[in-house]
Amino acid sequence: ERGWLGRRGGVDLMVAMNPQTWDADVAEIEVGGYLFYDNSKPLPKSKFRDDINIIGVPLTEICNATYTDPRQRQLFKNIMYIGALSVLLDIDVPVIETLIGEQYKGKEKLLKPNLEALHLGRDWVREHLPHPLGLRVHKADAVGDRIFVEGNAAAALGCVYGGATVCAWYPITPSSSLAEAFQKYCQKYRVDGEGRARYAIIQAEDEIASIGMVVGAGWNGARAFTTTSGPGLSLMNEFIGLAYFAEIPVTIIDVQRGGPSTGMPTRTQQSDVLACAYASHGDTKHVLLFPEDPHECFEFSAAALDLADRLQTPIFVMTDLDIGMNQRLCAPFAWDGARGYDRGKVMTAEELEAGREFARYKDLDGDGIPYRTYPGTHPEKGAYFTRGTSRNPQAQYSERGPDYVYNMQRLLQKFDSAKAMVPQPIVQQSDVPSRHGAIFFGSTSPAMHEAIERLRDEGIALDTLRVRAFPFPESVRAFIDAHESVFVIEQNRDGQLRSLLVNEFGIDPARLVAVLHYDGTPITARFIADAIAGRSATQSRQHKVA
Known part of the structure; x- marks a missing residue:
């Protein structure tokens, strides 16, 4: 209701569909929260908690009585879940019907039974359960002119507008959809009047070949980029070193995921910061850009192509799975038609x-x-x-x-x-003078903005700085020097941004307090606020003793 876009933390309603993870799922529910499950088969009392609300709907039983085809029983049970929840959460059914209609547009034989299954779930809940719950979905008109888009699509469009004509890539989660989106946009925007393609997209045999092609295209004067994730980045290191030392423009979009090795391909992290900042052997330093949302994915991808030309060096756009593969609300994209490309x-x-x-x-x-x-x-x-x-x-x-x-x-x-x-950092001063600051970057931003308000409500004033690029401008050093201690919030185990700050500025590490989240799920406002509040209380006690 207050417009926050990050994840708050905690589970108010758990829809338990997986018996293998039942115990862990039930344990996550907040006190007073709701457990929604299929009660066609009774479960022992030990499987439940006394401090949560239990909602059972016999979905399997309803499906077995309605459908004879085993496949239909399973498929339509999922739609019944949605129908039942729409009543409990007071969600407008026309909205759901519209979405189902869009999904099955032109497929009337599939549309009708899906809508029937939706209403089967709704009808059962209306007849047998009190509704709606105390927890419900409110329709609001707070979006304004914001758009709903995923970061990978935004970055791909930024590359098109930024003048990229060559993309060489190898499929890897979570960056594949970026190259696919680039192809889609090129087919629309990079064809001449006779319909001929004015672009080249190559799915290479591996990441080594893809970065090699991009280096060759950049040397030849094309604006070229590749997109990958951690494992692919590891394979690209030798060519990255060549581009750095031979001074060839290259843009690399790293959609980070959990590592090392194969790690967690479907989870998010910010754990490639050091690997990209100092990529390849020998003494290297690379330019990194840290977008916070799809809008900046668009802006920074276009800017990276300019920077690569101006600096004649690899430029890294550091997104992650959370931004890249999730649709987010953001400010609409804008492009000045008079803007030219700076070839350096x-x-x-x-x-x-x-x-x-x-x-x-x-x-x-x-x-x-x-x-x-x-x-x-x-x-x-x-x-x-x-x-x-x-x-x-x-x-x-x-x-x-x-x-x-x-x-x-x-x-x-x-x-x-x-x-x-x-791109220069963005500083936000607290309403009252503060001895403490916080530095954050990238996809941590939505949760961080909410955490700041939570901390303010608890009487903790905090100045903040959002890092948007490496190398760090001197204003980052000035921000750190202006505070007794600075929290560095990031999504990796080793505090990689903190290490980069210490290494580049020669700062006493004790002044930079690491707040680290790295379980693969997006960081939450609750996690940040609790960590900072706890550390602030400890520091205050130590300050009084001193």
Whole structure:
């Protein structure tokens, strides 16, 4: 009712359909909550709790009496669940009927029996149970102009608007639907007047091949990206190092999931932060963007393509399964038709012909970013050898110490230049001065916003900063310095963002208090508020003793 979009935490109503997980499911229900189950077969009293409300509906019994086909009995039982719950929760039945109608549009033979099953469930509850429950669904008009979309589709559309013409990928949960959405949008928006495709989408034989294709396309001047998740990212590391060292524009959208190894393919985490920040062997540092919702997935995917060109380096868009595969409400997308693509420092044939100095890996402007040329720019000038080995500013092979140090320092300077180009952090000050702050990022955002209000209601004031990119601008350091302690909220075991902050700023780790959630489910406002309230109480006692 207050418009929060994150998960609050706790279970008010459990629809228990799986006997194997019954005990664990019942244990999760809040005191005073509701257990809804199929009571066609009686269960011993030990299977229930005295502090919750029990609602039994004989769904199997109703289905057996109504249908002779065993398959229909199972399929329509699920629809009866919905019908029964719609009465108990006071959900408008026309809404459900409309959704079922959309699902079976043009399939009247399937539509009619599904609607009949819906009303079978409704009729039984109306006749036998008090309704509605104290817990119910209220219809409200609080959406405004917001749209309902999943992050993967939003990121794919951002790539289309951002000028991507090449996508090479290998299927992996939870990123596959991003490449599929890109193909769908390209078929609509990237065809010429004669219907010819102006894009290339390649499903490669593996992640190594896909990133190799993207590196090759980026070297050739195309805007190219790949999308993957943790295991695929691990396979891509050698090519990521090549793109970093040879300075080739590449965009990688990492839809994070639970790791390591195969881990939890259908669960969410923010556990690739360090793996992406320092991807590949040797000394590397990569630009990471952290969108909080589908709207920023759209914005940041388009921005990543610009940044890759401007910085001539891999750019990572760090989403996760929670954002990527779940539909969320967000602000509508917007695009300025006059907005051009920033291809960065690309030397033209005219500039080469005029005698302008070209040395592929030389810093001519003092920002660490060299000039490049596209293949075939000039018949005689601007050519260079692209290599993953050490070289001098003229791109000639060299293992001389001074050449190597010059190049590595220039890459570091380029990374420093990126601080002014990436999305800046968003700071929110509490209503009253606070000694404590909190840093968060990505999909943690909806739960964090609700947690802030919960903490405010408990008398705990907290300033917050949402990190939107790495490298961290100096404003992040200033925020930390302005507070005695700062909570760092993230969804991984090892406090990876916290480690990155400590490593980059040389901060005393004791000042950054880790709040970690990593069971694979999306973080909740309750978890955040309880963790911060508990730590704040401990710190207050220690402060008084001191």
